[in-house]
Amino acid sequence: MTDTKTGDDKTLSVNTKKTLTLKRPSVEQGTVRQNFSHGRSKSVVVETKKRKFSRPDEPAAATPAPAPVKPRPVVPTPQSQTTRERPRPSHTSERSGVVLNELSSDELEARRRALQDSKVREAEERQRAAEDAKRRAEEDARRQREREESARRQAEEEERLKVEAEARRRSEEEARRRAPAAAEQAAPEASDDNEGKGNSKGLPPKRPVPVKTEVAPRPAKPRTDDERRRGKLTLNKALSDDGEARGRSLSSMRRRQEKFRRAQHQEPREKISREVVLPETITIQELAQRMAERAVDVVKFFMKQGQMMKPGDVIDADTAELVAEEFGHTVKRVAESDVEEGLFNIADNAEDLKSRPPVVTIMGHVDHGKTSLLDAIRHANVVSGEAGGITQHIGAYQVVQDGQTITFIDTPGHAAFTAMRARGAEATDIAILVVAADDSVMPQTIESINHAKAAGVPIIVAINKIDKPQADAQKVRTELLQHEVFVESMGGEVLDVEVSAVKGTNLDKLLEAILLQSEVLELKANPDRTAEGVVIEAKLDRGRGSVATVLVQTGTLRTGDIIVAGNEWGRVRALVNDRGEQMKEAPPSMPVEILGLQGTPLAGDRIAVVESEARAREIADYRQRLAREKSVARQAGQRGSLEQMMSQLQDSGLKEFPLIIKGDVQGSIEAIASALEKLGTDEVQARIVHAGAGAITESDVSLAETSGAAIIGFNVRANKQARDAAEQAGIEIRYYNIIYDLVDDIKAAMSGLLSPERRETFLGNAEILEVFNVSKVGKVAGCRVTEGKVERGAGVRLIRDSVVIHEGKLKTLKRFKDEVSEVPSGQECGMAFENYEDIRAGDVIEAFRVEHITRTL
Missing domain, CATH: 2.40.30.10 (Translation factors)
Known part of the structure; x- marks a missing residue:
């Protein structure tokens, strides 16, 4: 260990080559322990840099900028030069080595991965920048080509405009050259004066007036390509990305200018007077559309009159007519019933009429032998098919006698079938009044006479059962006199024939009398027009749907025709004659069954062929709406208020017997309803909750359970579901096939409601x-x-x-x-x-x- 002292500095030299000095270095390093959550910690190296101050004796230019990479060198004194140069690097390397040792291997690996990722990103960015530069270059080249193409087109347009201006100038010169001679003489004089004046003043001479049009060719300016096509979206503009917003089109600008000019001059539009078709009721919106006016204007008109209306409000025809006339239109009033115009009673030309077979109705009292007589004529057993030997439907048949066809309609004779017999009389040409020789004139015989007279139909009297011992034909003729039926043998004009349906006596004479009477009547019809007819009977068949027996009165009914029958319409799917054969067409006076109606019409409804389904649907909707309104009005009249109804029941003590009636055909249901209506008294009466043709269904049982009604089936049966529902609800279903039994049972049941x-x-x-x-x-x-x-x-x-x-x-x-x-x-x-x-x-x-x-x- 060596101790060396030199001036103010003191240096300690150790064998470990660590240098200790008393002077603080410019950058100091230290280690700080940083604590994290969950007890983790980490050593962090902290460097403290010393701020350097420049001495006043040092020039400002000599002060270098601080650089993190190269620190400013310190000029040492001669005494401590060696000791200051060597220890500093060793000291720094020692510190950095300590930092590297303190970093974990995971952190080193993370730093290495981050370095690699940054290199990959840099490579991708360089590649992307190269692609962008290439794309920009291609885009610049394309735009350059487009600019060149636009410049070329502009040059061509300018050339074309120059040619047009030159041609226009030449035409104007030609026009001036052809001007009258007086104008040519006046022009040079004026030009000379102008030139003289101009020269005297030292100014250039004035040009003649016509030359001014050549100086400024004004149309050339707005016809440049940029201004002409400014508002149009071209392909170049759509592809170019110069950020130029699209302007208004030329058409839009013209419309705007036209609108502004009209507003300035207040030009009123030309008023067009229209013929407005007005039904019985119409909405304001519909009225405005028919007048070609705005609905707002019509509403404003009502507001001026003091009425606040909306476009959807309904007004009557009178109000609509006032509004239309106020707006300057003419009015054509039509009724809602006009949809039926031209449906019936179309006039025929006399030359188009041809002879047709007579339609004969057999009428008379019950059990006088009407159906047996027709059976003998047809040679077919019809009576056996009727329950109890009573005819309960209208049957229509055709027979041939001497090559001539006769159509027969058989009507029931029972008192309950009055309405059916009346319909038979309306559809017929000749009425055969069957009177039994042993029974003479009876109440329904008189009723048949009255029906025939009301319909204006000639009568032929057939005195039947002359084979019986107690037969008295003369008595029949005498009693007919009381009812103004005068037979030929008694001096009258009515034909009478004595016949026997059982023996077949005088049937030929009866047919001859029919043909003779038809010749007198001269029966004719036009077979080449649209068909008209009358529904004789209608029923709902389970397999075939709604089936209507129709008598064609005029025209020819064909398969595929669209028909309207009462409130129903449909397309004729099949025509079946009285022998069960399918036919393509039915000429006048021929009875056929029609299949294809949407619903079951009522017996007696008129039938007609229309041109389209739309017309048929329109007529049917109108008739159904009319029937519905009548029904509602009738019920409202019968029902009244609840208090009135209760007071009437309390005052009169009226008891009702509710019934649901289902029958096979419409005519039978009508007959039953009229018979039950006659049974009613002031104390008790039958109330028919529902009546319809067809089988008894589950809905009928539900209705009976709700209304407490009894279910009556006439020639129909209930299906299994209806039977189960009736059994569960405890409702009895009564079946009948003879109207006598039905009326008697209902009469007995209603008698039980009478107070003793x-x-x-x-x-x-x-x-x-x-x-x-x-x-x-x-x-x-x-x-x-x-x-x-x-x-x-x-x-x-x-x-x-x-x-x-x-x-x-x-x-x-x-x-x-x-x-x-x-x-x-x-x-x-x-x-x-x-x-x-x-x-x-x-x-x-x-x-x-x-x-x-x-x-x-």
Whole structure:
């Protein structure tokens, strides 16, 4: 160890080559322990740099800038030069070695990875920068080409404009050259004067007036490429990225200028007067559209009138007409029913009419042999198919006699089928009135005569059953006179034929009489027009849907035609004749079954062919809406307010028998409904909750359960689901196939709703002679029976001064001390009333018996 002292410095030299000095170095290093969470710690090297101050004797330029890499060298004194140069590097290396030793291997690895990642990123950035530079170069080249192309086009456009200006100048010179000679002479004089004046003043001579147009070719300026196509989006502009915003197009600018000019001059648009079609009701929006006006203007018009309306509000035709006329339009009023115009009763030309077969309706009283007569004519057994031998539907058939066709319509004769018989008379040409020779004229025979006369149909009388021993044809003719039916044999014009359906007697004569009558009528129709007809019967078939039996009256009905029948419409899918054969078309006077209707029409509805489905749907919707409104109005009229209904029920004591009726065809349902309506009285009546054609379904059972109604099936049955639901709900379903039985059963059931009749029978009178007080009994009247007799248990009235004081029953009736059942007239007895003791001598006791008798309809 060596100790050396030199001046102010003191240096210690150690064998470990560590140099200790008293002077503080410019950069001091130290180690700090940094603590982290979870007990971790780390040694961190901290360097403290000493701030250096320049001496005043040193020049400012000699002061170097501080650099972290090369520290400023310190000029040592000659005494300590060796000791100051060598120890500093060894001291620094020692410190850095300590720092490196203190870093862990994980940290060294992390630093190495970070260094490698930074190198990779630098390489990627250099590659990306090279690609960007290449792309920019290509973009610059493309833009340069586009600028060159634009400059070339501009040059071409300028050249074209120059050529056009030159051509225009030449044309103007040519026009001036052809001007009148006077103008040519005046022009040189004026030019000479101008030149003289100009020269005298030392100014250049003035140009003639026409030359001024050549000096400034004004259209050339706005037709440059940049200004002409400024607002248009070209391919170059779309691809160029110069940030230039797109301007307004030329068309937009023109529209804007036109609008501004119109606003300046306030040019009113030309008013166009239109014919506005007005229905019965219309919305304001629809009215404005038909007038080609704004809905806001129409609303403003109403506001001026003091009404606050909206575009969706509905106004009537009168108000709409006032508005349309106020706006300067003409009005054409149409009704909603106009959709049916041109549907029926289309006029035919006389030369287009051709002969058609007669339509014959067989009418008469029940069981007079109408269907048997038709059966004999058709040689087919029709009666066996009807329940009980009664015709319950309208049947339509065709037969051929001597090469001529006759259409027969068979109508029921029962009183319940009046409406069906009336429809048969409306659709027919000739009515055959069948009267049994052994039964003569009956009520429904008279009804048939009235129907035929109301329809204006000629009658042929067929006196049937002449084969019976008790037949009297002359009696029939005589009784027909009472109803203004005059047969030929009695001096009238009505044909009569005596026939026998069983023996087939005189059937040929009957057919000949029909053909003779049809010749007199001259029946004709136009088969080459759209078909019209009438629905004879309609039903809902489970397999075929809605089936309507239609009699074609004029025109020819073909498969595929679009038809309207009452409230329903559809396309004819199939035509089936009376023998079950499918046909392509049905000429006039031919009865056919039609398949393809959307719903089941009503019997008696008229049918017509229309040109399109849209028209058919429009007509059907109108008719359905009309029927719905009528139904609602009728129900509202019947129902009234709840208080009125309850008061009516309380006042009248009316009881209702609710029914749900399902039948096979519409005509049968109508007949049943009319028959049940006639059964009603002031006390009880049948209320039909629902009636329709088709099978009994589960919904019918649900409706019956809700309304407490009985279900009646006429020639229909309930499906399994409906039967199960009815059994579960405890609702009885009654099936019928004869209308007599149905009406009788409903009549008996409705009779059960009638309150029993109270019938009172007078027994006798007794006069009170004296009143006794008896213990445990009360007051007892000693009486003498003056009239009739008095019975124990009978009803009694106590009458005082001819006024009924009390009405009740006798408690005791004694003769002497014995209880007796009755006391005859002239004998004395004792009487006591139940719960009443205000009796006096001189009062009269009236005895009577009350009976309750069951009533029937």
